[in-house]
Amino acid sequence: MKQEHSQLLYEQYKLHPHAKVELVLKKGRCLKGFIMGWFKDDADEPCISKWHIVEAENRSCLGIDAFGYLAGEVISQSDIIFFRFEDQPTWSC
């Protein structure tokens, strides 16, 4: 998914902020979790370059473990092929 299309995922996230998201990545890998945060190449630009996805148990602590390291996974926007929020239709770009 191109960086320009990150707004689509962001808008869906804003509509369903507490829903679990399922991401289908390149090479067919599937990742399920909750969006914890995101990274941009330039803070002034709307495009998101990476997403931070965590398991349910890490949601309450900003997705950071006891030693200050990021829990879960950081996924590059360009690796995402499809996404779907729980009980919602699938989106692709």
Next chain:
Amino acid sequence: MENAKNGLSRKITAASLLVALGIIYGDIGTSPLYVLKAIVGDRPINEMLVYGSISCVFWTITFQTTFKYIYLTLKADNNGEGGIFSLYALVRRYGKYLVIPTIIGASTLLADGIITPPISVSSAVEGLSSIQGLEHLPTVPIVIFIISGLFFFQRFGTHKVGAIFGPAMLVWFSMLLILGISQITEYPGIVKALNPVYAIRFLSEYPKGFVLLGAVFLATTGAEALYSDLGHCGRKNIRITWMFVKICLLFNYMGQAAWLLQQGEGTLLEGRNPFYEIMPHWFLIPGIVIATSAAIIASQALISGSYTLINEAMNMNFWPRVAVRQPSEIKGQIYIPSVNIMLWAGCVLVVLYFKNSSNMEAAYGLAITLTMMVTTYLLSYFLLFKLKWNKLLVGLLVLLFGSIEISFFIANIQKFPEGGYITILISLVYIFVMYSVYSGRKISNRFTKFIDLGRHVNAIKDLSEDDSIPKFSTHLIYLTKANNRHEIEEKIIRSIFSKNPKRADVYWFVHIHRTNEPYTLSYDVSELVDDKVIKVTVNVGFRVQPRTELYFKKIVQALIENKELNLHVRPDGSSKYNSEPDFKFVVIEKFLSVENEFALSDGILLNTYFLLKRHGLSDEKAFGLDKCDVVVEQVPLVYQPISKIELVRENNTLA
């Protein structure tokens, strides 16, 4: 509508034209001091050399200065402002990699600027050697004295002496015109030189004629500075005054050429400067005084232009933050102490190294050809995407100016071993600094995690109302890079809740948005929780020094007056024991964590960026915050944690 800082450009008056003369034409206006001397050098005078070179000078000024800069480039005004960064701000959305040529163009412009004051002042002062008895007067100490004085007085601003710049330059240009006419009447045939055939013949037939383009180019080096100064006077004033300036310059060049032709075939200059040779002997001393004044005004314009350029670079995140002072009430007039020292040292070293203007001519102009090529490139984006000109027409213009500028570059590259390497080396240092700051900040931004502010507002509200936690301040303000009202940096939420949670009555998240327009100053406010969590975006133009604390207090004051902000405590946080407002700003600074393991290039860029950041202006000063109201917190930037650690446990006694 045309805007300008001093408002003089809005209508054309004698005063506005005089101001334009004093500010805009210092650089290009003092070129007659050294151009013909540089072209002729130690070559024997002959018709092909003189006619051909004057023809080249005329057509160079016509194509490069009149057509490219006065007619085309001045169209690219960014709310009245010009210069390479203003142009970049106009077109950056149309090309991801435009930043690279912009950095190169700005760096080369700054680097060549180090030679402008020495070459102008030296050329003027060397006129003293035309006076009998002063032939062997050492000029280097005089030039250093004048240049040092000029830099010393920068801190006081130019508002007191600025008023005489216009009349002084009017005297200078009138002198050029009169001296030129006086020689042309002696040899009217020189007017033939305007025929382009002489230029073509000179370039193709005169031995090493093409290489001499490097000296011809000196007649147009000031064109780029002219564009940078657009904001001071406005387009119309520049265009009108240019007609007068061009006539004066051409008459003077032709006058010098007429004098050369009167010397007879095969004569050598032997160190004489045609500029001073066309002066009557009785006029030499006043002529030198006028020339030195013009050179000082030219140097002043260059110095002010460098401050503006660095200030823009800083506000567009190309330059480490440094202190910027405003020496007068005149909008846009700034003084940057660190740049002043840097330029002064550069100019003095140039004078000491090259010793005289002839040697400086050999180094001058090489770097600025790169700036002109970059301007052509950026201008093509402006014409194509902003003015929506026909692609074919833009292509033809790029081809025309590209060919001219590449020719000049090839001719100028011959100057590399003769001193041109100095400006190229200085340019490389500027490029390295700008690229390190730009990419270091970009990498640092890439590791900034944003989160949804909405998910944390309830927790913030609970914390605010939790009396068991001591109050940190009434108004707690964080500076945020998040431009979206619903998002915030994760590090800010961590700062509020971790360790000792920061309880406050109102949480403010202030975003300073740098606009592409030069002088914007506006704000918008959105309340996420009524009177509790408020996000403010302050839009600040790229030429404005941010004074965040002042803006913020004014915004709070306006909200209270409009009854948009209602607090149960005294609105400014003061109490009967303490009448001072209770604002606390939290600035979160990044530092490079020791956990990082870099590739060589990333390591150099990031370490340079953080080194420059450490030695530059602190964040609180850069954002205009008073130290007593600021808490600085530090967070590590972990770019690439060390992945291979062979840490072996040697015993298991704990178990």
